[in-house]
Amino acid sequence: MTDLKIQGAVLTPADAGFKAAVLKTLFNQRAIDRLPDMMAxxxxxxxxxxxxxxARAVGKxxxxxxGGHSWSANHVRNGSILINMARFNQFQVDREKxxxxxxxxxxxxxxLSALMKQNLFFPAGHCKGVCIGGYLLQGGFAWNGxxxxxACESVIGYDIVTxxxxxxHADEKENSDLFWAAKGAGGGFFGIVVRFYLRVYPKPKYAGMAMHVFDIKHLEDVFSWAYEVGPSIPDSVEFQMLTSKKTLLFCGPGIEAAAPVFADTKDELYEATEFLRNSPIRKKAFFKMPFFQPGIDMMYRFAMTHYPYDHCWGVDNMWTHAPVSELIPYLKQIADTLPPSPAHILWLNWQPPVRKTDMAFSVEDKIYIALYGAWKSQADTERYGNWATGWMRQMEHLATGIQLADENLHNRPARFLSESNMTRMDEVRAGRDAAGLFNEWHSRG
Ligand SMILES: Cc1cc2nc3c(=O)[nH]c(=O)nc-3n(C[C@H](O)[C@H](O)[C@H](O)COP(=O)(O)OP(=O)(O)OC[C@H]3O[C@@H](n4cnc5c(N)ncnc54)[C@H](O)[C@@H]3O)c2cc1C
Structure with a gap:
């Protein structure tokens, strides 16, 4: 299997650095028992x-x-040829268009940082390192999202190797089946996207965040308030609550109720932060940070404190609109069993609109709950490795599906496309990749 001749590098298990090179593509440091047959x-x-x-010729x-940020190391598959797109990292902005x-x-x-320097904006994700390849294919939960x-709704075209x-080229008119599938297929896409064409926006005038932080003893009050106030929070606010054993990196167990805000006018900003000013549990917060604008780089740094490098991760998630009275007993137990920080529980107030874009992405709900188990030593995998998935299994009766962004499909199959979109996806796949060259989602084996 070494007769592939290309300008780029080709490594096989016969090469000394093969395994290390494959593992280097991964954000998640958790040991895996899979390896491809080649990395190009x-x-x-x-x-x-x-x-x-x-690959077709040799039947692989x-x-x-x-960017290798799939929590489940989706691209590392036995018996496969891994195409590492690392060299395809350029971008160019057309300000006029x-x-x-x-x-x-x-x-x-x-x-995003480059765009903001030009007073422009794109709905990029919240962490450094995540690359637009995997991010835009699974949907893309963004700043100002x-x-x-x-984010995939702001993609106007794709160049794809089939x-x-x-x-x-795929857009609304040309190869529209691929255009549809690329907006939500995530790690089950059957093509290689080599270029994304994006719509960009004017930079919002106000980009910053406000936050209230609570001791863990207020868990029930905090989640009840978040549930109640959620539907009325303006869409300029990505209200999210992070529960961990180390709030603000140095305090004890608690909940950071953070509100990133992207507003175009002063009135919009005022309206956006009203729910914090009028919060009935305001007095219970031991720390209150009014809206401030640290700049996008600091906002990334703040987000990264919850997702540091060099950790093993066990992640899982659910969408829900279940009554808060049914969610809270689980949230209490999950908080009680939280592994040490940076492990955390994310509660995201999503409240989706009716979407007009015809796209594969199709499962979302009022509230998003994700569990991020994190630990440093491989020896702790047995202890913490199943924390997230174990709880999500127990809560399956309250879930309406999952996000592919935080999928853990090789451990727990779950619904991530509507039934009709999954049928349509399978039809497009059958037309585009009848021989099954591309690996599907892990839950499909
Ligand atoms: C620390 C961290 C923070 C995150 N924050 C966010 C966030 O704020 N919002 C959000 O929506 N998600 C977020 N995610 C999830 C992230 O968007 C997904 O894991 C995404 O798939 C990562 O993209 P990638 O290119 O870095 O990863 P990869 O692991 O390289 O890609 C994931 C999968 O996508 C497919 N794929 C990737 N590139 C291509 C391509 N060019 N052509 C065809 N298929 C391809 C492959 O099947 C691959 O296995 C986060 C993940 C991490 C680890």
């Missing part, structure tokens, strides 16, 4: 086409990696 890092489009044709499946193009390995934070929609090894 293309430098050119022709390289990608050659790899696809080669293909998986793709852009309010568009940009970007390679899949462009970091969302890098793109409640107002601008799923299972035939051909480069095609």
């Amino acid at each position: 890092t293309p430098e050119t489009l022709d390289d990608i086409k050659s790899i696809v044709r080669y 499946k293909v998986s793709v990696c852009s 309010m568009t940009a193009w970007a390679g899949p390995a462009a970091g969302g934070s890098v793109l 409640r107002k601008l929609g799923m 299972a035939d090894g051909e480069l095609v």
